[in-house]
Amino acid sequence: MFQLLANDSSSKARRGRLTTSHGVIETPIFMPVGTQGSVKAVSPDELRQLKAQIILGNTYHLFVRPGVDVVQHFGGLHRFIAWDGPILTDSGGYQVFSLAKLRKITDEGVHFQNHLDGSPCFIGPETAMEIQAALGSDIAMAFDECPHYPCDYDYAARSLDLTLRWAERCRRWAGEHAKRPAVFGIVQGSTFADLRRKSAEALTALDFDGYAVGGVSVGEPEDEMFRAIENSEPFLPAHKARYAMGLGTPPQIVEMVARGIDMFDCVLPTRIARNGTAFTAAGTLNLKNAIYARDKQPIEEGCACPACAQFTRGYIRHLIKAEEILGLRLITLHNLHFYLHLMEKIRASIEDGSFGEFRKSFVSNYQIRATDVEK
């Protein structure tokens, strides 16, 4: 499934190729998040124009609404949402633990009330696999518990044991189903190096189709986030894809690539767009700021996105202030282009041996202005 094309000499960065049932993905890659069957504010045609190679769907959200039976009735998620490229689905675990109410966790799985109408629901490892297969996912994630940050050692260790028992059951399910999505295991273990190693080694022994690092981007400081990857990656097989879940800022993504990660997803580019914040190589730009009212420049000079091709900062600021949908559409297009184009530059720099240089200059040019980022 994963082909390693090149290694960077200055870091652990890798250039790879991931083959799925809906097409080939060049890695490192960013996956726009289509939580409820739509990447917020953009159309499938626009995603294709932006050269998105794969998008993410959230199992929990789709399970709750419109329901798996409805998606199946339409012939699966690809047909339902009119996206014929690859789709990765998460397992639902993260949202069951963050959104659902009245959770009861047992070895069997999780009983909960969904956040929309409070109906009693159940998801366990096998159901998570079945739901993702029914959605028609190309890459399904194992069902896991994602501990909060901070988390004490005992809780993290017990949680990891549960997650590993669930991972075994997901792997067994995969072994028993010929026609199934690729299945990725998820490394947990919170901030503890020995647990991360134990998790990565146990999952590797189970021989998943790929591996993710979970339990990151859950509120921990950036150095803990990097450490979680550094404590996991060395124990994952080189010939399988590695996915860091739910992150991050543009420099964090560059740093994660340097630590051997191939795949990313993050709501940041779409979420902060709705707050009027755009990404640029020099950091974020909050277009609500009055200094942009008469600014005739595009969001970013030289940017090839559809927003920068036609519209000024001043006009987009007006749209955001006036709460016009076109404003957040334009910033969303720009931000997704920024992330996807960043990955393109990362891939090219790994290929031509200049990633070390690119990493240094990108990270030093980029300054995230904390006030510009929505929580």
Place this chain on the structure above:
Amino acid sequence: MFQLLANDSSSKARRGRLTTSHGVIETPIFMPVGTQGSVKAVSPDELRQLKAQIILGNTYHLFVRPGVDVVQHFGGLHRFIAWDGPILTDSGGYQVFSLAKLRKITDEGVHFQNHLDGSPCFIGPETAMEIQAALGSDIAMAFDECPHYPCDYDYAARSLDLTLRWAERCRRWAGEHAKRPAVFGIVQGSTFADLRRKSAEALTALDFDGYAVGGVSVGEPEDEMFRAIENSEPFLPAHKARYAMGLGTPPQIVEMVARGIDMFDCVLPTRIARNGTAFTAAGTLNLKNAIYARDKQPIEEGCACPACAQFTRGYIRHLIKAEEILGLRLITLHNLHFYLHLMEKIRASIEDGSFGEFRKSFVSNYQIRATDVEK
């Protein structure tokens, strides 16, 4: 400016051509409403794909935010919003009377506090002309008072006299400015036949570039709306364009064309889209309705709009229920296509002599379901 190309034999319907500084408009025509410098939820490129020939901008809204000076700084409204086709602006009168606070009406004009930050503002006939010229409007509307419905005879008569004095001053301003937008006068007179006639005759004597019928679509029953047009149109010159302001439903538009109207604007297609309601030849369709959850049809079979080309009712319903922006984008595209395509069919039927037939079959096939339309 206006060329009359054909008259319908069964009604007062006309096929015409209106030449503006930003291009030629084939009439009868529907003008999508871009209140704050954006037709809600759609991009200028999408408007071009929908073959919109002219859009409307709201003077009051743009005057309040971002301000006329800001729009001028960007080289006028066309450049500011990246739309190079014709733009008609209203005079601001309607919003001054419906949105602004603490109005004081004198012969000079209207002092008011704007609805956003309460700043004291003034718009009178000459300022309304100057603002619209500064915005770079192709067709500017005379400044008028639009009386509420119902309105007693004395108020309507006094209001009409004020509107006519203001119309004279708008016409004088136009006569004194060589480089200016086309200026349309607005027939008022509420529900009173003699006032409507007086208004139309007085405006005709002033020789405007075109004429609108105002004070319609302000809450009156449909027969009063038709009557207001019937009481105005006979007294307007045949060789000038006629515009019925702020309406209406698809059958109302067909009926207005039959009564000699050439131009229409209405927020209905964009506004009810945001509520999940789509137009079809058989009437409106509220996609929030549970019966569409598993519906694999497009909004309307055979429709050539971008939404119907790719997406099912079931998916669009899911998007609307999940409050995804793509849902209201798709219905907005469909509804604007529906209105613009309706005008195309009206034009073609006037040309080939079948308008009478078209009118009869369209109106009888169309049933507006009151529950489906947002107030």
